[in-house]
Amino acid sequence: MVATWRMPDLPFFDESHTELGERLTEWVKGAAEPEETGSPYFADECKTIAKEMAEWGFLDYAVPAEGGLNSKIDVRALSLIREALAYRSGLVDSVFVMQGLATAPLWLTGSDELCSTYLEPARQGQKIAAFAVTEPEAGSDVAALKTTAERDGDHFILNGHKRWITNAGAADFYIVIARTGEAPGSRGLSAFMVDADTDGLEIGPEVEMIAPHPIGEVIFRNCRVPATNMIGAPGEGFKAAMKTFDIFRTSVGAAALGMARRALAETIGHTKSRELFGGPLAQMPTVQATLADMALDVETSSLLVYRSAWLKDVHEGRHSGAVAMAKLGATEAAHRVADNAVQLFGALGVARGSTVEQIYREIRPLRIYEGASEVQKVIIARSLLQS
Ligand SMILES: Cc1cc2nc3c(=O)[nH]c(=O)nc-3n(C[C@H](O)[C@H](O)[C@H](O)COP(=O)(O)OP(=O)(O)OC[C@H]3O[C@@H](n4cnc5c(N)ncnc54)[C@H](O)[C@@H]3O)c2cc1C
Known part of the structure; x- marks a missing residue:
C-alpha cells in the first residue's frame, strides 16, 4: 500500500496553500482505504464523508461562507484538496466537490435569503447538495433540455426527467436547471432550489456505475416550488x-x-x-x-x-x-x-x-x-x- 502524497513543487502556490498541503498530507496518511460496499445511492456514506470533510476544514474551500458578487473560491486550494482526496478515494473526492459544485449557482447568483438558508449546512457537511442538469435527451447539449418550470401565481411547477445526477437519493436539496422560456435554447433556462422532500420530486431506479459513485435519476411531476426559490434572474440558468x-x-x-x-x-x-x-x-x-x-x-x-x-x-x-x-x-x-x-x-x-x-x-x-x-x-x- 502506497499512501504518501506530497504537495506539488510548483511556483503557483502561496503560504496558505503550503499550510493546506500539510493538512492534506496528514489526511492522506490517516485515511482508510476505500471499501466497495453500500447501495448505489451511498446515502449514509455521503453524509459520513461530508461531515469528515467539514471537520478537517476542507469544505470551507469548496463552499464560501456567503454568496453574492464578491463570493469566490480559491481554485488552487480546491484543486490541491481534490488531488489529495482522489489519491486515496474517488468517492471521498466526489462527496467533497459536490458540496461546492452543486451550490455554486447559488453562491454565484442566488439571493441573500437562499444563500443564508442553504450555504452553511452544505459547508458544515450537514446537508448534501446535488446539481441536476442532464436529461435523457440533453447531456453534452445542455441547451436542449426539456424539463419545464411554468409560473403559477407565486410558485413554479416543474415537470421533467433528470438523469445521471450525482447524489440523487442522498441529497437534501437539488439545484435544478429547467426551461422557463424567456428565449429559445440556452437563453430560456433558469435555476431553482428544490428541497428533496418537496411533493412531486421522485428518485428514479438505482444506477450502478463502473466505480463507486452515488448517482441516479430525479423526476419532477407537477412539483411546486416557491417563486422565491428561483436562483438568479429568469433566463440566466445556463x-x-x-x-x-x-x-x-x-x-x-x-x-x-x-x-x-x-x-x-x-x-x-x-x-x-x-x-x-x-x-x-x-x-x-x-x-x-x-x-x-x-x-x-x-x-x-x-x-x-x-x-x-x-x-x-x-x-x-x-x-x-x-x-x-x-x-x-x-x-x-x-x-x-x-x-x-x-x-x-x-x-x-x-x-x-x-x-x-x-x-x-x-x-x-x-x-x-x-x-x-x-x-x-x-x-x-x-x-x-x-x-
Ligand atoms: C460519474 C458521472 C457523474 C455525473 N454527475 C452529474 C450531475 O451531478 N449532474 C448532471 O446534471 N449531470 C451529471 N452527469 C452527466 C454528465 O454531465 C453527462 O454524462 C455528460 O454531459 C455527457 O452527456 P451524455 O452522457 O448524455 O453523453 P452525450 O451527450 O450523448 O455524448 C456522448 C459522447 O458524444 C461525444 N460528443 C459529445 N459532444 C460532442 C461534440 N461537441 N463533438 C464531438 N463529440 C461529442 C463524446 O464522446 C461524448 O462522450 C454525470 C455523469 C457521470 C458519468
Missing part, C-alpha cells in the same frame, strides 16, 4: 451552469492527477519488488520507458492543472481555453497512466479490488462528465480561433 463549470472543471483535472499519481506510486513500488527473469521488473529498459511515460503524463498534468487554477485565482475572469486544457490533458493522461499501471501489474492489475484496478475504473467517468473530452477540444479550438 450562464450560471457554465460559470460553475468554468470554476470546477480545473479541479476535475486535479482529481485525475491524484489518481494518476497514486497509480504511478503503486507501479514504482510494484516494479521494484516484483522479481522476474532473475531481477526486479524495474530493471528492464522497456519497463523503465513506461515509467518515464507515466511520470511525464503526471508532471505535464500537474502543470496544466495548477496553471489553470492560478490563472483563475490571480487573473480572475474566464480562462476557458486553459481550463479545458487542464481538464482534457489531465483526464486523458490519467487514463493512460492507469492503463500502464494495470499492464505492469500483470494479472494482479485486472484482479477485482487491487488498487490499480480500482483506479482504472475510477478514472474513466472523468473523461465524460463536466464536458466530454471532445467538448473540451471544441472549447480550446474556439478560444484559439477567437484570439
